[in-house]
Amino acid sequence: MSALQLTRPLAFIDLETTGTNVATDRIIEIAIIKVMPDRSMNRKVKRINPGMPIPAATTAIHGITDDDVKDEPTFKQVANELRQFMEHCDIAGYNSNRFDIPMLVEEFLRADLAFDISDRRFVDVQKIFHLMEKRTLSAAYRFYCDKDLENAHSAEADAFATFEILEAQLIRYEAQLKPDVDALAVFTKEDDYVDFARRIVMQNGVEMFNFGKYKGRPVRDVLKVEPQYYDWMMKADFPLNTKQKLTEIYTNMMLKKL
Template sequence: MSALQLTRPLAVIDLETTGTNVATDRIIEIAVIKVMPDRSVQRKVKRINPQMPIPAASTAIHGIRDEDVADAPTWKQAANEFRQFLEQCDIAGYNSNRFDIPMLVEEFLRVGLTFDVKDRRFVDVQKIFHLMEKRTLSAAYKFYCDKDLTNAHSAEADAVATFEILEAQLERYATQLKADVDALAQFTKEDEYVDFARRIVRQNGTEIFNFGKYKGRAVRDVLKSEPQYYDWMMKAEFPLNTKEKLTEIYHDMMLKKP
């Protein structure tokens, strides 16, 4: 069996949210299953009051209603606890590179906390599944673990199932996948992006807009020719992480201005 080799803790995360828009939706449940290098496990699971109504369409997926989180702490109250719990951890999840991690970073920024992603490795179990078999968490659980996922869309059940799937993937693909986080992070790595929402990507070292009328154009070229575009983006409903990265590019460009 190819047991996952860990040199530092691996935090397997799952979020339940009010919706899928990173800029406007909020966390309503978070589960972190922290697997230590010695294989001991620490868990932190919490319901969160999103301070906004939970849409019926979202409740239909995860079963969490407004009244279920009415007395729960707000993210501002819980954020630092999770930030500390995730310190020095690599992070894994199911579709986490595209949703859970961007949402988590955004929520930290909303309450004035930075969540340093430098030197962390991200392992997206869904990406392994799609790359190796080309499908939902429940299907992956059945395929790899031959188990039916009960309590699907309970954050804790999903996070536990995700780690079981990861271990089963390593056993199934023992000759193709190396059982360490660095190799898995490289295997599931996406195209190079600047912000988590992928509004800005990096091509040959140059930041490029990845949306809208300037898609494919260098960010610095656009900001030089149309500086008002920066103001528009900062006022529009883009994720805070996108605005933060855009501002870094803008300030760097202004500093280098002759």
């Protein structure tokens, strides 16, 4: 029987948000369940005032209303507390590589607070589920844990269910999955992307645009010929993380000219 083997804490995160657009939507609830190498757990759950109305269609999913968060702190007010809680942690979640982590990084950028991800490993439990069984968190919970997920779309319930699913996956796929974060991060890793929104990807060590009229073209080649494309992207409604990575590429390109 395989049990998760940890060399440092693994933080299971789940977010409830105003919507699914990483660039324009905001976090309204975050739950973090930090599993320590000795199997002890620490939890942090925060309701957050997003500074914008919560759409009725979104409230219908998670049940959180404007009144529920109007007296809660903003993300900027709790950002440092959250960063400290997740310090030296790897990060796991359900669809976290495509949504929760990019959304969290955006919020830290808006708060002008550095959140270093360079030495973190990411484990996406949904990716394991899809790779192994080819379906929602509730379905995965029923499939792997033989339980019904109560309080679905409660961030804490979802985060803890994700932890239980990963444990069950390690037992079910003992012959195929190694129970350590290095192996799980490699197994759930997707394409080699530069920014979380995947507007820029790496191909053979070269940053390439992954959208629009320049899809498949090297970023540096495009910016050399059409530098105004950089200005357009910086003014357009792209995630801050995308703009940050584009600026790094552009700055390095300019420095090499000096």
